[in-house]
Amino acid sequence: MFEEEKKKLEQRKKSIDKMEVSKEKLHFAVQSGLAKAKKEQALKRVKIIKRSSWSIVIAAILLISFITTISVSPVFANKVASIPGMDRVLSLIQQDKGLTAAVENDYYQPINKSLEKNGITVTLDGVLADNNGLVVFYSVQSKEIDISKLGLKYIQLWSGLHTTNYSFDLGSHSIPLAPEENTDIYSTSEHLWKVKQGKDLSWVVGLKNGDKTEHFRIPFSYKKMDVESKNFIVNKEVKIDGQSLKVKEVIVDPIRAVVKIEENPKNTKKLLARPFDELELVDEKGRKWSAIPGNAYKPLEEGNVWEVPLKESFYFYEPKKLTLTFGKIAAMDKEEAYILIDTESKKFIQLPSQSIFSNLQVKDNRVSFTVNIDKDYDMNMVGFIKFTDADEKEFYIHYEGRTPLYSNYVKGSKTNSPGEGRFEFELPNKSVTTFTNPIRLDLDFYPSWIEEDAEIKIK
Structure with missing residues (x-):
């Protein structure tokens, strides 16, 4: 009944065997979990008490929770066995007790609709729905192309031909797909919040395949769930x-x-x-x-x-x-949560007292400065959406790879390295529009x- 799940379990065991931890302790943790799973049909949540080795805890959670997700609830096991294509969804919800309970209570709706293009097949496996949102499960498979060479460029939920209920677009960039180990299938889910049910729905996926983008549009419908919050x-x-x-x-x-x-x-x-x-x-x-x-x-x-x-x-x-x-x-x-720059004098006028900004340069109608930050702080979190001039005119900063949301924007860029980054953005073209010094950049991300x-x- 659970041949696919057994294969995944063996694959996870092989990957964990490569971890540099005590084999005796790891073997004991794995065997203990297997023994409990076999003996108890309704096994309770596994509790990891000892924390002396974080690697062992991870190993135990990966293996034991995989088994107990199926064994802990006969209701859940029966649901999994009766739903076509549920093996792909299983690995995505097994660590989420809320979604597991939703499946047990008949909130999962299988779709199992596929579209194939140039050797690539995208399958809309199913959805979990309530009055306020959706969890969409979909997968990508190919017997002709290495899945890990493909990249996800965008995903969208369409209602009709012209209305986008949800959109995630990476522009010129893409995220490499990561298939399950030793398989040619990539499975994932997307949580959509505050999405109202519409008519003529389509799940749309864009995949980068070499120098071109493959576009997949899968029409579907689901049953409205009448449930109160x-x-x-x-x-x-x-x-x-x-x-x-x-x-x-x-x-x-x-x-x-x-x-x-x-x-x-x-x-x-x-x-x-x-x-x-x-x-x-x-x-x-x-x-x-x-x-x-x-x-x-x-x-x-x-x-x-x-x-x-x-x-x-x-x-x-x-x-x-x-x-x-x-x-x-x-x-x-609040009084420190912004930067003021005078582009004429090429100086910072206002900085936080514990400033992480330095090396300001204003050259060729461009402003740039360095951000020095602790290596444990994610540099990708530091950024600026816009700047405001002294007359409160707003100019949005448009970064490459994203679609401009406003007409009054200037081009910007940032480069990151461990512990340091550099921001750069254009100043408005004076022949088109003017701005008044100083310019202000509000801080929304900061290590504070x-x-x-x-x-x-x-x-």
């Missing part, structure tokens, strides 16, 4: 390093949970991008639901309210207690955090 109204305030935050509510749907947090406009610090990456909900059994890093955002219609999506949903669980913890929060003093032991009881 579970809302936990909180309205509790917490102070972290003197900054006031109010947790307004937690909204839980079958495929996603979201925490809403309001920042006080009188706070002295600005919340930067990715402010709540370490946020966690913990229940009375110690189960955790963590924020999806880099996904917190402020909807325009809600002003100072942030929406923080969690990696997994607990819609089908009934926790008796829920506690919210914050960890480190990305923030810095606040932290304090703080928690809120949700339930």
